[in-house]
Amino acid sequence: MKHKRRNIFIVIMLILFLGLADKSLTAQFNVVEYSDGKRFRDHVVFYPQHQDDEVLWGVSAITNAIKECGADNVYIVLVSDGSGVNVFMKNPRFWGLSRKEKEELRNNEFKAALYExxxxxxxxxxxxxxxxxxxxxxxxxxxxxxxxxxxxxSVTHIAHHYKYDDHIMHRKNGETLKKLSDEHKVNDARYFMKPAYVKNIPEDKREYYKSETDMDRERARKSLDQYKIVDEKNQKLGIGYVSAHSYFDHLYRDSNYTSILSVY
Known part of the structure; x- marks a missing residue:
């Protein structure tokens, strides 16, 4: 009986030792664990069509990409100038502004969000x-x-979904990447998913990214806030939030600011 108890004790100590060693290695090499998302390649490029698309559909994917690849290797490519948003047409305050002036107002929010x-x-x-x-x-x-x-x-490219999106410009954006992927001119193409369309993607083709630490959640929230803050002095007028408040509110209610990508 004593011999049996001693063997059990040795096994327990061995399990504890291996567990501590694994945690030590994780800390030493700064290993990042992801929620159901496969690893990115060495460089990651996001292609939002409009200012605010990058946070609405990819805020936690971006923070995870920075953790995994380093800030030097994560890029944001804004495809449209964003001057056609409905806010500019409906609010008399913006009537008479040039296309460039509208773009600059939107980019003030965009750059502030990316800074955060x-x-x-x-x-x-x-x-x-x-x-x-x-x-x-x-x-x-x-x-x-x-x-x-x-x-x-070695690049992961992320654009809008070419089929499952209700915005024609988003779909065209995704079609641009999908075409190159189908032609085998890019090796890793993934696509932003709006929550309403996730059900159209097979489960094994979905990737979930979350902000699970206090620091990451704070970064996500602050980046979203840049599209909501009204700061006349710095020409930030909350255009993003006004134009897509329901999508912003959906994310604000999600404590992990979940981003979903499709590889399909």
Missing amino acids: LGIKDKNILILADKDKKEGTHYELMEETILKFEKELG
């Missing part, structure tokens, strides 16, 4: 500023995707 998330200025690309024409910039988006793929090699 830890995205570096040098990693923010605004296609409307690079393109010489107004309107959509899908051709330049395609060129940008291929440029990243060629120069960085």
Whole structure:
């Protein structure tokens, strides 16, 4: 009996030792655990169509990408100038503004949100500023995707879903990436999912990203707030929140600010 008890004691101590060793290695190498999301490649590029899309559909995916890959290797490419949002047409305050003035107001919120998330200025690309024409910039988006793929090699590209989205510009955005993926010109393509459409994606093709630490939750909340704050002095007028308040409120109610991506 004594011999049996001694063996049980040795097994328990061994389990405890291995558990502590595993925690020590996790801390030493800063291993990040994810909720059902597979690992990103060495570099991650997000392609929001409009200002605020990056936080509404990818806020926790962005913070997880920064943790996994480092801030130097996470990029945000804004595809549209965002000047066509309904707020500009419905609110007399904005009547008479030029397209560029509207874009600047939206970009004030956009850049402030990305700052809170830890995205570096040098990693923010605004296609409307690079393109010489107004309107959509899908051709330049395609060129940008291929440029990243060629120069960085190991890249995860994240755009809007090409089918399951109720916004035509979002779908066109996703179609641009899906086409290149189908042509095997990019190796890792994933897509933002709006909550209402998640049911259309097979469970094994969904990835869930959450903000599960106090620091990550604070970053997520502050980034969302940048689209809600009215700060006349700094030309921040809460345009994002007014234009999509129901989506913002959905995230505010989610303590983990969940982002869902599709690999399908």
